Structure formats: C-alpha cells, structure tokens
Amino acid sequence: MGVALFTLGGTISMAGHAHGGEAGPVVTRLNGADLTAAVPGLAEVPLDIHDVDAVPSANLTFAQVLALVESASQAVRAGACGVLVTQGTDTLEETAFLVDLVWPYAEPFVLTGAMRNPTLAGPDGPANVLAAARTAAAPAARGLGALVVLNDEIHAARWVRKTHSTSTATFASPNTGPIGHVIEGDTRILTTPVRHRALDPRTEALDDIRVALHTVTLDDDAVTLTAVAEASQGLIIAGFGVGHVPAAFVDLLDAVAERMPVVLTSRIGSGSVLRHTYGAIGSETDLQRRGLINGGLLDPYKARILLRLLLAGGADRETITAAFAEHG
Structure with a gap:
C-alpha cells in the first residue's frame, strides 16, 4: 500500500494570492496532489493521499491531532507501511510529541513542513516531502515512534524544537542532535531513542x-x-x-x-x-x-x-x- 500521506495546512501548502493585480500574502491552496506532483524522485515511494483540514498549525487542537492519529491508525491497519503528515511548522514540535505519546505502532509516523513557501526562491517543501516520505517508508525507521524530518535531518519527536523563526534549519534537538539523516536518498538512523508505552488518548x-x-x-x-x-x-x-x-x-x-x-x-x-x-x-x-x-x-x-x-x-x-x- 505504501505510505499514507495526510495533508494539513501551513507554509508547505501555500501558494500566491493575487490582490488587485499584485501579488499579495500567501494563502493555503495546495492539496496533496499539488504537493507531490512535481517532486523529483517521489514516484519511487507509493503514496495514498488524504487531504484533511487545510488550517494554519496555530489553529490545530488536541482533538484534531488525535482524530488524525485515528485516521493514520486505520491506514496502518489497512496495510500502510508508514504515515506522513504535512503541516505548518509553528506547532509541529508539539503535535509531533502528542502523536508520539499515543502512537502504538511500529510503522513510522513522520511529520514535515516548510519554511519557504512555493512563491519564494528555493522553497524547501519539495525536498522535505521527499526526505520525509523516504523515511516513512524505510524499514530502518520502524519502531521509532513519531519523527520530524526537515532539512534532510531526522529528529525524535521527544527532543525536537523549532529554534528559529525563518531559517530552513530551524528544527533541532538541542539535547541530543538528530537521530539520523537522509543521505543520497537513504534513511540512515544513527541512534535509537527509547520508546515508552503508548498512552490512552481519552x-x-x-x-x-x-x-x-x-x-x-x-x-x-x-x-x-x-x-x-x-x-x-x-x-x-x-x-x-x-x-x-x-x-x-x-x-x-x-x-x-x-x-x-x-x-x-x-x-x-x-x-x-x-x-x-x-x-x-x-x-x-x-x-x-x-x-x-x-x-x-x-x-x-x-x-x-x-x-x-x-x-x-x-x-x-x-x-x-x-x-x-x-x-x-
């Protein structure tokens, strides 16, 4: 079945917005098909696309994230080898940790986003989607819980933080460093975080x-x-x-x-x-x-x-x- 891709909102899904004939602020417009259509190399990872709530990550709630976890669980039970979620980066470190606390499966649950929207030179969304999809499909990432993949770095949800408001290298794990990297398309896990029993999300x-x-x-x-x-x-x-x-x-x-x-x-x-x-x-x-x-x-x-x-x-x-x- 491949990787189940769930798309939320955020910078990674934004496009230009014309205002009076001039370019205006970017708005959420891209769906999963748009996000994946022009990513070189992504065809090697079979994706089952689910477009969910196209909202800024500042608007996400515990209930929405846990509903997404349930949908992802259904995808895994149906045969998905991993899960990939695209969302805004503002709350990504928090949603990733929430997922990690309740995710009971060996299949990887990978979250990614972007810092540069597609209207800017050098948008990082396509590269992040590709690296995250490869990680979600990688046998080496099994049993690691929720992971955050941006800038070709793989971070454990427990330790990752957003450390800069605009840099594409914003996500870091100050106490541990990344647990792995995506190198020439291969997912390389360098250290394995301790997993804890999943909590029951009431x-x-x-x-x-x-x-x-x-x-x-x-x-x-x-x-x-x-x-x-x-x-x-x-x-x-x-x-x-x-x-x-x-x-x-x-x-x-x-x-x-x-x-x-x-x-x-x-x-x-x-x-x-x-x-x-x-x-x-x-x-x-x-x-x-x-x-x-x-x-x-x-x-x-x-x-x-x-x-x-x-x-x-x-x-x-x-x-x-x-x-x-x-x-x-």
Missing part, C-alpha cells in the same frame, strides 16, 4: 482539562499566576535556569501543588531541571519539597501536552510523577 475528557503554562520572568509577581491557576486542573512552571522561581512565588505554588499537579520545567529550551543542587527558597530542591513534580529534560510545551493527556486519562499524582520521571 479524547472525550480533554475538553474538561485545562493545563496552564506560566513562564517566570525578571521581577515577576504572582498575580497572573494566581489567575491562571484558579482556572486550571494542572500547571506547568517554566522556571529560570535549572528550575528556580522568585521567593515570592513559593507560598502560592505550595498551595497550588496541594490541589493540582504542578510540574517544574526550565524556560531555557535545553538542559534539565536539577533535583538537589541548590537549596535556597525558590530553588529546585525547595520546590520539590513543596510538592512540585520535576519535569526533567522536557521543555515546558511538551510537559504541558503530557500533563494534559495524563489528567484526561484520570492519572493520580503518583502516576503523573512516574510518567514525568520516565519521559523527562
């Missing part, structure tokens, strides 16, 4: 679960944090450096952690929250003593996705703590 419960994310900043106060915590069932704290917050925050976080899971992460984007190096009020050691859960190497965005899925599944504090120890 889609019907997600609407009732709100997980807030608060990024701590210089001379921050607790007013905003108080407001978002009151409206949430879980909280992610993106702390300074290795996981520190102002001393003025600790009493509030102490109280919030008594009634909901609060996960401590770093706002830096690479490196881990520490566990027992610093001992001052507001340090990682102090906050863990007050009940905050250590997010480890997970960045704040991925930590929010994991916590929301866990809460939707009814996980208790012990299960949540264990899950972050495993994934982080």
Whole structure:
C-alpha cells in the first residue's frame, strides 16, 4: 500500500494570492496532489493521499491531532507501511510529541513542513516531502515512534524544537542532535531513542482539562499566576535556569501543588531541571519539597501536552510523577 500521506495546512501548502493585480500574502491552496506532483524522485515511494483540514498549525487542537492519529491508525491497519503528515511548522514540535505519546505502532509516523513557501526562491517543501516520505517508508525507521524530518535531518519527536523563526534549519534537538539523516536518498538512523508505552488518548475528557503554562520572568509577581491557576486542573512552571522561581512565588505554588499537579520545567529550551543542587527558597530542591513534580529534560510545551493527556486519562499524582520521571 505504501505510505499514507495526510495533508494539513501551513507554509508547505501555500501558494500566491493575487490582490488587485499584485501579488499579495500567501494563502493555503495546495492539496496533496499539488504537493507531490512535481517532486523529483517521489514516484519511487507509493503514496495514498488524504487531504484533511487545510488550517494554519496555530489553529490545530488536541482533538484534531488525535482524530488524525485515528485516521493514520486505520491506514496502518489497512496495510500502510508508514504515515506522513504535512503541516505548518509553528506547532509541529508539539503535535509531533502528542502523536508520539499515543502512537502504538511500529510503522513510522513522520511529520514535515516548510519554511519557504512555493512563491519564494528555493522553497524547501519539495525536498522535505521527499526526505520525509523516504523515511516513512524505510524499514530502518520502524519502531521509532513519531519523527520530524526537515532539512534532510531526522529528529525524535521527544527532543525536537523549532529554534528559529525563518531559517530552513530551524528544527533541532538541542539535547541530543538528530537521530539520523537522509543521505543520497537513504534513511540512515544513527541512534535509537527509547520508546515508552503508548498512552490512552481519552479524547472525550480533554475538553474538561485545562493545563496552564506560566513562564517566570525578571521581577515577576504572582498575580497572573494566581489567575491562571484558579482556572486550571494542572500547571506547568517554566522556571529560570535549572528550575528556580522568585521567593515570592513559593507560598502560592505550595498551595497550588496541594490541589493540582504542578510540574517544574526550565524556560531555557535545553538542559534539565536539577533535583538537589541548590537549596535556597525558590530553588529546585525547595520546590520539590513543596510538592512540585520535576519535569526533567522536557521543555515546558511538551510537559504541558503530557500533563494534559495524563489528567484526561484520570492519572493520580503518583502516576503523573512516574510518567514525568520516565519521559523527562
């Protein structure tokens, strides 16, 4: 059957838009057939095309991504050797991690996008589609979960991040580097990430679960944090450096952690929250003593996705703590 291709929106599917006889902003116009028609070498990978929601990735929801996972699951059960999804890059690192947490199959689930739209010189979409399709079809990529393939690099969903607003080399894995490359058309996997048991996506419960994310900043106060915590069932704290917050925050976080899971992460984007190096009020050691859960190497965005899925599944504090120890 080949690779099941699911197309969403984003830069990779955009084309020019005439406005009063002059070129205007690009809009979503290309479907799967358009995307694949003129890619040299793509004919070697049989594709079964499914055009889904042509929306900017900023508009995607958990429900839409999980519905896509179900459609991809049906394709795999029908015989697809892998799955390829094209979407916008703005939330690609988050959708990829969400997919990775729930994808139970050995067949690769590959996501790709583009930074330069087809109206610009040197659009990267065709090359990314080709590399991603080859990866989705490659036996070497089996058992690796969700992968992000751009710029001929293969990244594990767990570690990948968008690191630049416009560069075609924007996707990187700061803690690990790419796990592989596409070289002369061949998928070369250099290291294998640890896979975890797939979580059960309780889609019907997600609407009732709100997980807030608060990024701590210089001379921050607790007013905003108080407001978002009151409206949430879980909280992610993106702390300074290795996981520190102002001393003025600790009493509030102490109280919030008594009634909901609060996960401590770093706002830096690479490196881990520490566990027992610093001992001052507001340090990682102090906050863990007050009940905050250590997010480890997970960045704040991925930590929010994991916590929301866990809460939707009814996980208790012990299960949540264990899950972050495993994934982080």
